[in-house]
Amino acid sequence: MRRYHVTTFGCQMNAHDSERIKGMLEELGLGEAASPDDADVVVFNTCTIREKPDQKLAAYMGEAAARKREDPDRVIALGGCFAEAQRERIFELYPAVDVAFGPGSIAHLGDWLGAGGVGVARGRFGLDDRDFAAELPTRNERSFQAWVQVSMGCNSKCSYCIVPAVRGREQSRRPGEILAEVQRLADSGVRELTLLGQNVNSWGRDLLPDIRTEFGELLRACDRVDGIDRIRFTSPHPKDFRDPVIEAIAECAAVCEHVHLPLQSGSSRLLKAMRRTYTRERYIELAEKMRAAIPDLALGTDIIVGFPGETEQDFLETLEVVEHVGYDSAFTFVYSPRNGTEAAALPNQVPHELKIERMERLVELVQRIARERNEARVGRSEEVLVEGPSRTDASVLRGRTRRNTAVNFTGEALAGELVEVRIEAATSMTLRGSQRALVAV
């Protein structure tokens, strides 16, 4: 049997696409190889949001090209955002690539690879296609968790971001299709859903006037599906976070008390240069409104340091917002200029050493606050969805709370079960505890 291997870079959207890529390849009769070394068809599902994933890909491609020189029958397929962004240059950059395809053309992968991975059509394919992968066969990594894509593309114009250029304008999936998928997933035993979109809470706007559903109603409809115990969504844009969505989170039993609310910067001056269309004050107001409406809410965020023109004062304003809002988790990024974006051409790019210095100060603050917030959970009981044994210690189980904190705990439970865990210790990233009674099976 011919074998494939998929290496995934980037966001949850890509992780979701990779499940579809695997599903498609298995439908073609290929089996999964443990590593790219053992694979006849090697797929890289790429990301290009910052320079780092580009560099990581370069290292992987070096190895893959060397293996292909030994065995020219190996097929190298490059999918995802890097392939799409570099569509003109991809075969110059990486001559070993056989097939290049964009995020919207996974459905056609089979046509190019041929049955069983033989008879490959060499070239770049469908780099401009925009089809939802959601209707394709899938290979879920975990039977009890699933991603559901609600939209693709993004209409925002954040000046640092390459995504709108890569993924195109926002296109919402119709609510009927989304709910049919959710129902199918629930019937197959899925308990936790994550609704995915580049800007989930502007979902539905492009369906007007035919369909008048906004994101809050979609959350409510998913909540009504029997068997779905947890609903998450990512990522919302603060500018589109309206009251009906806050109310839906507060009122729907399955919608988790966890919101990822990208801040990017705490300086209104920089937010303007980033074209985020909200100010520091409006963001704080929104966060406070959400905390007041949703009991026990966990807030996560994304922050960029070293955006062009960032002064010490701007940076201090970011630190102030981080302290004020009190995030439970934060992804922090060093600004990375991306060719073709507005910000890459701005003057006053921040020197690398200064970016690193600010990053260290930010990470220290983020970790202190997250640790304090996790320590406040000690002594409580938390509902945990069991993911299986811990990766580092097989005698311990691992799972996540509704607030999306990872928990390592002692107990006896199967992956996919909901259990009550008494929290006994905390770090900035994880909780530790021991299992109490089974809640439900």
Ligand code: 5AD
């Ligand atoms: N440089 C650094 N971080 C970036 N992000 C997006 N573009 C860039 C860039 N050019 C970050 C933002 C976004 C997250 C997914 O990645 O914080 O929310």
Ligand code: SF4
């Ligand atoms: Fe995801 Fe953006 Fe990276 Fe594409 S470029 S994989 S959309 S993070």
